[in-house]
Amino acid sequence: MYRLFKPLLFTFLITALSATQACGQAAPLDGAAERIMFYNTENLFDTIDDPLTDDKEFLPSGKMNWTADKYNTKLAHITQVVEAGGFPILVGLCEVENKSVLNDLVKQPALAAKDYAFIHFDSPDERGIDVALIYQSSKFKVLASKSIPIVFDKEPDDKTRDILYVKGEVNGEVIHVFVNHWPSRSEGVEKTAPRRHNAANAVRIAVDSIFAVDKDAQIIIMGDLNDHPEDLSLTFWLKALPSDSKKTDNSLYNLADVFAKQGKGTHKYKGEWGTLDQIIVSRALFDKKGLYTKTDAAKVGEFDFLLSDDPKGGKWTNRTYAGDKYLGGYSDHLPVYLNLYLGKK
Secondary structure (H helix, E strand, O other), rough: OOOOHHHHHHHHHHHHHHHHHHHHHOOOOOOOOEOOOOOOOEOOOOOOOOOOOOOHOOOOOOOOOOOHHHHHHHHHHHHHHHHHHOOEEEEEEEEEOOOOHHHHOOOHHHHOOOEEEEEEOOOOOOOEEEEEEEOOOOOEEEEEEEEEEOOOOOOOOOOOOOEEEEEEEEEEEEEEEEEEEEEOOOOHHHHHHHHHHHHHHHHHHHHHHHHHOOOOOOEEEEEEEOOOOHHHHHHHHHEEEEOOOOOOOOEEEEEEEEHHHOOOOEEOOOEEOOEEEEEEEHEEEEEOOOOEOOOEEEOOOOOOHHEEEOOOOOEEEEEEEEEOOEOOOOOOOEEEEEEEEEEEO
16 A cells, blocks of 8 residues: 655645645534534545455556545545544444555544544455444444344345444443445346345344343444435335334434435435435434434535535535546535434433
């Protein structure tokens, strides 16, 4: 890998990070005690060829002409998003290649100053992209973690990225976190829907195993689900209810339905915003004891620097690439975040 601390690259990175401070203001906590975030990074690859994955496009000699400068810009941009989000205690990420890129990310000065560490497992995705969790190690104590594989009923030989499960403690309370990047729609919505149903079912099985032990478990599910809150993967297979539903044991509530109903989205496709990136929580996170949340506490990170003018009208994401054309932006997705408040125990 190209090292970040060669003189020229180090100068470049410091310049980029200075731009971070000039461009973005942290989203206010609005009285929240803590915040979590999810962000699809849009291809956080290093510049080294991994013979076990299909990463050839993202090499200096590849189709994307993925150089050390572009890689360093990407790291600085992700750092800027985390900073604009108010340095959340937990940040779920997807489309990250490996532990090496995460190690480079948490070494960024602004993140290192907040004691961010990471959890990551290699998964069998053919492109080598995985999910991960970065977290403030001074505030979040990891108790357990594992990857949960997704098996396709009708395509058992096909592979996708695993689900990341992390059990941790914050403010003396145990929370269960699932980070997801469900199979894409690139081959067509109907054809690929069963794959997302399998992914949702895998999460639901894991959630039910937690509820069987603790009906008051505090569970947070976040990710790029490649479906909308009203789709069957969410409503039937995951059994995620609308956020304003009556709160009952063993139930999950999709907080993304609030901004979806407002016409806000996290990804724009063919001129339409869609709510692919979502945050879903269990009943216990509404009880106002210790850490809790509210039905309107989930937000889309519509930070100005993440948006640019859409030639067809309105705004769209300020992305890294359009096809194979390098734009130097951030991602083709916007982040989502959730405020957590502190009540009496």
